[in-house]
Each structure stands twice: as structure tokens, then as C-alpha cells.
Amino acid sequence: MFIAKESKGITLKESLEEKLLKYFKAKACNINIISFFYNTPRIFKKLILYALAQKKTVLYITNENVNDVFLVNILREEGVICNYLGPQLTTSLKSGLNVVNHNGALYLDEKFDLVIYDDINSMPLYNKECIKKLLESCCADYGTMIAYSVEQVFTSEVTLFQCPNNNGKPLIEPRIINTRINVNEDLPLVVYDYLKWSIISNKKVVIYVPDDKKVDNIYNYLINFKDELTKNIFSYKSCGKKHESLTKFLAKAKAIMVTNCFENSDVDLTGINVMVFFAEDEIFNYKKLVYLSSRASRSKSLERGEVIFLSNELSEDMDNAKDILRELNKRAWEAGFLNL
Missing domain, CATH: 3.40.50.300 (P-loop containing nucleotide triphosphate hydrolases)
Structure with missing residues (x-):
């Protein structure tokens, strides 16, 4: 597994949030965030709040239960309007967070300025090629795609690492x-x-x-x-x-x-x-x-x-x-x- 040198500088959640914001402002096309399952998507809060303030459209793809999307609960505390694009594919929001699962995203015609695929907070159902193709199909020209996964999805120099936080204990290896x-x-x-x-x-x-x-x-x-x-x-x-x-x-x-x-x-x-x-x-x-x-x-x-x-x-x-x-x-x- 390749992780860019950039990842070695990540020691705090705040620094990872700042790096995401920096790359988005620099119009990075694609970003890998390598993490472990059940980690927190709170790292996206600052980035999404900035993107919405800049009138950018944001899509968050997750296979979590529609009533229990962790990031939605975080952003609603900040007053962000969140819209789940369910089976009826309701109109997307220009000033809020649009949430959709993998299958629903396949039917979206609209392109978004920022697209995040969360493969961490639910059971993984799709391989990295499927995730990559879906991100590319949903992202606007000159937009930014972020793959949040246990592995590198994009062949990209922008690959960041989100460290575990288990009381200083390592993840269990089988x-x-x-x-x-x-x-x-x-x-x-x-x-x-x-x-x-x-x-x-x-x-x-x-x-x-x-x-x-x-x-x-x-x-x-x-x-x-x-x-x-x-x-x-x-x-x-x-x-x-x-x-x-x-x-x-x-x-x-x-x-x-x-x-x-x-x-x-x-x-x-x-x-x-x-x-x-x-x-x-x-x-x-x-x-x-x-x-x-x-x-x-x-x-x-x-x-x-x-x-x-x-x-x-x-x-x-x-x-x-x-x-x-x-x-x-x-x-x-x-x-x-x-x-x-």
C-alpha cells in the first residue's frame, strides 16, 4: 500500500482538517484519506462548512442507515441543512449537504463541486474501482473528489492518513x-x-x-x-x-x-x-x-x-x-x- 510522504506530518485531527482545506482551496482533483473502520468523519466538518460558505455544491456518499448518518448529525449541530437523496431523488441543495448511498448516486445527473465517498462508517460493499468511477461520475469539472477508505483509491500524490485513537493501543491484527x-x-x-x-x-x-x-x-x-x-x-x-x-x-x-x-x-x-x-x-x-x-x-x-x-x-x-x-x-x- 502506498501512502505519500504527506501522511507522516499528520499527528492531530486538526492538522488533517487544515490539510484537507488547503488542498481544496488549491483545487486538488482527488484526495485519498486512508483510515480504519468506524473512525470519525468529523474531519470533514471544517472543509464542508468552508465549501458551503463559498456557494459550492457538496455531495456525501455513504452506505450508512439513512436515519443514522454520523456526519449529518455533526453538521446539523452547526445549522447545516442536510438533504438525503433517497429513492425518489429529491432536488439537491445548493446551500447544504446532499447525502446519498452508492446505488442512489449512480442515478444522479447533477455534478458537484465537492464529492466525498465514506467507505469507513458502514460495511464495505464495493471495490476501489467502483468507488473511483462513481466519484468521477458525480464530480464537476475542476471539482474535488475525496475517497475515505482503508486503502488508496486514486493514484494520487495527495494521500493523507487518519491515525487511530484507541487509547494509544494498536488496531487488532488477526x-x-x-x-x-x-x-x-x-x-x-x-x-x-x-x-x-x-x-x-x-x-x-x-x-x-x-x-x-x-x-x-x-x-x-x-x-x-x-x-x-x-x-x-x-x-x-x-x-x-x-x-x-x-x-x-x-x-x-x-x-x-x-x-x-x-x-x-x-x-x-x-x-x-x-x-x-x-x-x-x-x-x-x-x-x-x-x-x-x-x-x-x-x-x-x-x-x-x-x-x-x-x-x-x-x-x-x-x-x-x-x-x-x-x-x-x-x-x-x-x-x-x-x-x-
Whole structure:
């Protein structure tokens, strides 16, 4: 991953905000901001307020829930009018923030002076080429495009880095366990020991699997060991709504949940241990693996979770995910944000 020398000077949120403003005033065409999932989009506040004051049109692309867009809540506190361009594609604002998701942005005819794509505050759904093409299609001539992502989207000399802020602790890097065992039918002893250790340590565990069938397989296997592990073993299939089993899992001090629901960004799963079974499955691309790994890094306390990828073989995406997290920690260390 390439990060320009510019990133090494970023040690404070305020300096990053100032650099964004400087590049926008200089009419920079495209800017990469490399960050980690769940980081704050507050860094865009000063830039957007300036752009609106200059009568520029602003578009913010995010796949967050329409009622829970973090940046909208921040800007409304400043009196900024925000308009969500939903399915009906209502008229865009000339004096406020226009918000749209990726699919909605595909149908926009209007071009904007400043376009920001936030790939950080929701589950990543699109690769960097899709993001780049969408930004280019929405941006006016001589406008500025900003890609806020875990990776470089533009081949650009303007690549900035937003440092982690986890009480001086690094982001959790995954531990990879490869096994020849058919995980649908059995688990390696080291995984069983890890689950047992987690429960003894009063840690909850979320086990992510690719599909409904594997949810059933892993749940039915683990339930045989409820006396040795915990009676609080739950399964939660992706059904679009919060399920009773998820509510029970969140309420228990020692619990294991097997799920193929990767979103639930509004559910507090901080400080948990994360396991990804069948991590080599094609559904787990590298950005999704980084996203799931980040669940273990969200806790503000010193007691954070751990991450394990379990697979029959090592995939390129697993390697890439680990490399991205290592690079983010390296840059945070160079910027003086980590205390090891």
C-alpha cells in the first residue's frame, strides 16, 4: 500500500482538517484519506462548512442507515441543512449537504463541486474501482473528489492518513489458523481451547460464517459442548432485523454467537473476541475481513478483543486484510499515536 510522504506530518485531527482545506482551496482533483473502520468523519466538518460558505455544491456518499448518518448529525449541530437523496431523488441543495448511498448516486445527473465517498462508517460493499468511477461520475469539472477508505483509491500524490485513537493501543491484527479438519463437522483443539479461554476470561465471542447452512452446522456442533463452554450459545442468521437471540447474546456476560450477519453497525459489539470461520470463502474479501476485525478494536477500554481467521487454506484476501491492519498500525506508530 502506498501512502505519500504527506501522511507522516499528520499527528492531530486538526492538522488533517487544515490539510484537507488547503488542498481544496488549491483545487486538488482527488484526495485519498486512508483510515480504519468506524473512525470519525468529523474531519470533514471544517472543509464542508468552508465549501458551503463559498456557494459550492457538496455531495456525501455513504452506505450508512439513512436515519443514522454520523456526519449529518455533526453538521446539523452547526445549522447545516442536510438533504438525503433517497429513492425518489429529491432536488439537491445548493446551500447544504446532499447525502446519498452508492446505488442512489449512480442515478444522479447533477455534478458537484465537492464529492466525498465514506467507505469507513458502514460495511464495505464495493471495490476501489467502483468507488473511483462513481466519484468521477458525480464530480464537476475542476471539482474535488475525496475517497475515505482503508486503502488508496486514486493514484494520487495527495494521500493523507487518519491515525487511530484507541487509547494509544494498536488496531487488532488477526491471528490466522489453518487446519485440514472439515470445519463443518469438527474444530481444531486450539479453537476449542480459545473459545474456552474466552469464556473463562469473561469475553463474548462472535463467530462469523459465510451462510445460513454453516450457521446451523457450527451452532449444532458447539451446542454439544455447552456444559464445558457456556449454556449461552446462540445463532443469528441474516434476516434484516434484530433477532431475539441477538438481544439475549448482548445481555449475557459470557456468550457465543454464530452468525452470517455482518452488518448491525448500530449494535454495540465492542470489546468482543471475533472469529471468522471459513475465512478463505469468497464472501470474505479483504475489506470485509478488515471490517469484521475492526469489531474487536472498537473498545475504548484497555480490555479489547482478539481476532482469529480459521480456514483450510490461506487466501490472498486474508493476507491483504492482515497487511492493511499492519500498515495502519505502522503509520500510527510513526505518527506517535501508539504506546506499546
